[in-house]
Amino acid sequence: MLLQLLQGFTLLGEEWVLWILIALSVASLAVAFERLVFFLTNRLRGVDELEKRLSQGDEAYARQAVEGRRGIEAAVVREALNAGARGPEAVQEIIDGTIARERLRYDAWLSFLGTLGNNAPFIGLFGTVLGISRAFHDLANAPAGAQGSASVVMSGISGALVATAVGLAVAIPAVVAFNFFQRWLKRLTTSATALGHAFQGHLKSTATPRADSQKSA
Numbered sequence: 001m002l003l004q005l006l007q008g009f010t011l012l013g014e015e016w017v018l019w020i021l022i023a024l025s026v027a028s029l030a031v032a033f034e035r036l037v038f039f040l041t042n043r044l045r046g047v048d049e050l051e052k053r054l055s056q057g058d059e060a061y062a063r064q065a066v067e068g069r070r071g072i073e074a075a076v077v078r079e080a081l082n083a084g085a086r087g088p089e090a091v092q093e094i095i096d097g098t099i100a101r102e103r104l105r106y107d108a109w110l111s112f113l114g115t116l117g118n119n120a121p122f123i124g125l126f127g128t129v130l131g132i133s134r135a136f137h138d139l140a141n142a143p144a145g146a147q148g149s150a151s152v153v154m155s156g157i158s159g160a161l162v163a164t165a166v167g168l169a170v171a172i173p174a175v176v177a178f179n180f181f182q183r184w185l186k187r188l189t190t191s192a193t194a195l196g197h198a199f200q201g202h203l204k205s206t207a208t209p210r211a212d213s214q215k216s217a
Helices: 004-011 017-040 048-053 059-066 072-082 088-107 112-142 149-217
Strands: none
Touching: 004 059, 017 088, 017 112, 017 149, 048 072, 048 088, 048 149, 059 072, 072 149, 088 112, 088 149, 112 149
16 A cells, blocks of 8 residues: 555656756745845945054944944944943953854855755755656556657656756755855954954053053052
8 A cells, every 4th residue: 555655656757846946946046146135235344444443442433434334244343342341351252242143144044055955956866766767667557569668768767867957956056155155154254253353452452551550559
């Protein structure tokens, strides 16, 4: 009974798997476009100048530079400036927490691209197996000596192999997009960390003379 049910399932062929792959491909393109828009609208310009001003303690310039801006870099600078009065150690904790929180916004849907890139070839291979199974089933049930039965089977096998090709065609762009956004996120995280450390270094440099003067007094 179970074997007959499974055989009936395999006779469905690969066409429905192809439709699934096409739907996943459309979803992949939509996610990639949405992430591209998100990354572009959540970046901060003039980071090098901002880092220089932060290391010099120019808080007024830094606040103006991140005013109304979104993204991990702007959030780190804003939170670090707000926590400046609490000392360098507190600022470091604020920087780490802000980066961890902001990364979640950038990572959204990237796991979908990574999962699709890893598994789309297997979905295509599954469709190929189903198509080949149906082709051999048709060959087994063909009348003995029927003309053209072999060509029909070969045509079915070649059609089944299309599922594997489509699976690869879906997976490759997804993997490329996933790696691209991961590298972009890594650069943004590094930039945000550098901005936070620039301000933290200024706080440490101004705190040291105060501590020395208190000891001498």
